[in-house]
Amino acid sequence: MTATAAVARARWRLKRPSIIPGFGLTLGFSLAYLSLIILIPIAGLFWRTAALGPGGFMAILMDYRTLRALYVSFGTAFVAALVNVVFGVIVAWVLTRYNFPGRRLIDAMVDLPFALPTAVAGIALTALYAPQGWVGSLFMPFRIAFTPLGIVIALIFIGLPFVVRTVQPVMEELDREMEEAAATLGANRFQTISKVILPGLTPAILTGFALAFARGVGEYGSVIFIAGNIPYVSEIAPLLIVIKLEEFNYAGATAIATIMLLISFAMLFVINLIQAWSRRRYGNA
Amino acid sequence: MSRSSQPKFRSPADERPLAKILLILLSLAFLGFFLFLPLVSVFVEAFRKGIGEYYEALIEPDAAAAIHLTLMVAAIAVPLNLAFGLAASWAIAKFEFKGKAFLITLIDLPFSISPVISGLVYVLLFGSGSLLGPLLKSWGIEILFAVPGIVLATVFVTFPFVARELIPLMEDQGTGDEEAALSLGASGWQTFWYVTLPNIKWGLLYGVLLCNARAMGEFGAVSVVSGRIRGITTTMPLHVEILYNEYNMVAAFAVASLLAALALVTLALKTLLELRFGAGNAGGRH
Amino acid sequence: MEVTINNIRKEFERFPALNDVSLKIGSGELIALLGPSGSGKTTLLRLIAGLDFPTAGQIFFGAEDASHHSVQERNVGFVFQHYALFRHMTVAENIGFGLKVRPSSSRPPKTEIRKRVSNLLDMVQLGGLEKRYPNQLSGGQRQRVALARAMAIEPRILLLDEPFGALDAKVRKELRRWLREFHDRTGHTTVFVTHDQEEALELADRVVVMSQGKIEQVGSADDVYDRPGSPFVFSFIGESSQLPVEVKDGTVLFQGQPIGISETGDGAGELFFRPEDVNLIDTQDALFGKVTASRRLAGTRIAEIDIANNGHPPYHVEVEVPLHAPVELGSEVRFRPTRWKIFRK
Secondary structure, three states: OHHHHHHHHHHOOOEOOOOOOOHHHHHHHHHHHHHHHHHHHHHHHHHHHHHHHHHHHHHHHOOHHHHHHHHHHHHHHHHHHHHHHHHHHHHHHHHHHOOOOOHHHHHHHOOHHHHOOHHHHHHHHHHHHOOOOOOHHHHOOOOOOOOHHHHHHHHHHHHHHHHHHHHHHHHHHOOHHHHHHHHHOOOOHHHHHHHHHHHHHHHHHHHHHHHHHHHHHHOOHHHHHHHOOOOOOOOOHHHHHHHHHHOOOHHHHHHHHHHHHHHHHHHHHHHHHHHHHHHHHHOOO | OOOOOOOOOOOOOOOOHHHHHHHHHHHHHHHHHHHHHHHHHHHHHHOOOHHHHHHHHHHOHHHHHHHHHHHHHHHHHHHHHHHHHHHHHHHHHHOOEOOHHHHHHHHHHHHHOOHHHHHHHHHHHHOOOOOHHHHHHHOOOOOOOOHHHHHHHHHHHHOOHHHHHHHHHHHHHOOHHHHHHHHOOOOHHHHHHHHHHHHHHHHHHHHHHHHHHHHHHOOHHHHHHHOOOOOOOOOHHHHHHHHHHOOOHHHHHHHHHHHHHHHHHHHHHHHHHHHHHOOHHHOOOO | OOEEEEEEEEEEOOEEEEEEEEEEEOOOOEEEEEOOOOOOHHHHHHHHHOOOOOOEEEEEEOOEEOOOOOHHHHOEEEEOOOOOOOOOOOHHHHHHHHHHOOOOOOOOOHHHHHHHHHHHHHHOOOOOOOOOOHHHOOHHHHHHHHHHHHHHOOOOEEEEEOOOOOOOHHHHHHHHHHHHHHHHHHOOOEEEEEOOHHHHHHHOOEEEEEEOOEEEEEEOHHHHHHOOOOHHHHHHOOOOEEEEEEEEOOEEEEOOEEEEEEOOOOEEEEEEEOOOOEEEOOOOOOEEEEEEEEEEEOOEEEEEEEEEEOOEEEEEEEEEEOOOOOOOOOOEEEEEEOOOEEEEO
């Protein structure tokens, strides 16, 4: 009787016993800090949204300007992530497989968008792609900056390292023997790449796409300079939040933020699903 | 017997030389247009009117104040997140407990939130329509449109950097070293100081480096809470924006060039750490 | 398919991995390339496959000079040491891959591919596993999938790199026997690489013993074990001991003393013998030494014996002793090789 009770008690416990000290202190501090900085403020956002009521929430969301802003944000982020998938995979391939002068430097440069403040990226891209800029002038009268295409340019910049850095380590782990095996079975190089290598990279590519897309949807600093910010055309959702705040329209800002946050969480969930699926099917990918 | 003109062997796990060259050129062109040219243009625009104007733009009082504020915000935010990173990775990597995976997901949360929303949550928490804001104001404490708000927003967006670098590193190292030290009579603090810390120092440095770069460069979150009071609540990125919107391009790019230089230093140190000590992404199993 | 290898040389960055190697492989033969790591056996296998090209020399498939044919043109079945199965494809997709990538003119229709895949799966006794992914299979099953995949393209020759290297001992033995039966049934010309002599001797029609980029000896298991052609083969295959000797007037002398065996042709040489080819004997003209250890080895008992070498470290030899009359540690034993070989300096 007492023995089974002891077993039952032992079965549920917060942590496995350990001789290492400091669990209570470090976990306690971590949770307190996490709650104060992240969780409580986010909870506050949801609480304010709840106060709007479903009707109020939907009214803001269904406003044409809101819908357009969300459409611009998601649409441009999607296109940019697609471009990044294509070029990111090529860049990652070139960096892992080929040896050429300056490879190391280029490899380091790929992280530039992680390190360069977004506002700096924003004004630099604008200067470059504006009608009188180095690149922009080449394409005149076709305009890049101050159109949705400009947003895509900024989001390509922001998202590139997400794709490259997700795909690159998986490429490095690729088994060359797999490619040789395909060749002994009669596959030419194109077939080997399209039927053996790329399918093996699919989970990493999908993850990189999702990361670049998620980052692009929320991006603000690099976009607002190049976008032109014309309502209904090139106004992104984060900018609309800022505009509503400046008009002291907290309800509007809150509702748009909530819907964006929910979509971000959904994407996070999808990324986790992709990774769990690929682990289950292909072993640790 | 042997032939003089043998076809050159190409490994079956290799592309044609021509395809290789094309792919390399394509990559270089892409990176050139999207990474290299923007970076170069920052410096070109900054020096467009000569070094004199460049220097003027940096020592101008508002710019100096922005530089000062940026350094101060980073000096507060980075140590806070460092302390959190150490505590969280110790708890997560050295112990097995329920809800660990969920905790790791929560730590990564700020990465998937738009910077604007990161700022917005504090506006809602401390703004005039909230419970806390007016209360604190009556005690004389200003959060929004003041330095504390900027620090909070910066802490929010740079929150995961140190922790996410240290957690996998400490998990890889396991608990054997610590258990050995404890069994030899070391106290908990001694174990951490003499055993754990030396093992993770390069990863720690790497995380701090990335955290600092983001802290100094954050724009969206800070712009929402700052109120842009020139010379008082403008960090360097915000100052860049103000100058840019005033069409003061040389000054805007001059301040931007400092931030770009910071990014380049960060990249250089990061690459060095990866090459030398296998810190960061490059520190895989190989 | 008969394969002829003529004076092959292969250099990696000026370092010769293979040096003037020639070999004739008969149609339907099962050949083992045996040697320590670095002997060039895997390099030779990859050259035959076309995964690498020789620096000099030719490879003929039948009468056709295949030396500069690409791996795709050669139509060889290659089983990699770690199988190199495509992990994102099911077992059936893996096996059917070689048929699916054929140009449409020679590609069999889908139903035909499916039928062939299922026949091959039955042949390797994996029927019913078509929908599995490689990481859901055991090591032995993966190995057989790799074999079926290589067979699917109806290769002219089957090449296996360390086919049992990644398996545990028990599965290894089973698969070894199974591969022999498989070969006898299909009759494919087969070359496999191994560093395990037991595997090579048990399985192969002929064993090619390699060392340092050269072929030391080619022959049947009996040939290489009973009639080793070089000191390397003698010491690499089976257990052996060696002693420096001199032949004078037809008598073999060790340390200047006759040891009771005779040989024609005078001069210094190295005497090789196997532990089991030794008689314990009680006469003066014999080898003698002190027993330092005795160990049980399967159905026999081996004594380790130190032979004094005036002040220098003693010679160490091993001889088989009666299983049920163990020699005492520290005692002196006298013995004579009954079968031996002297390699001249």
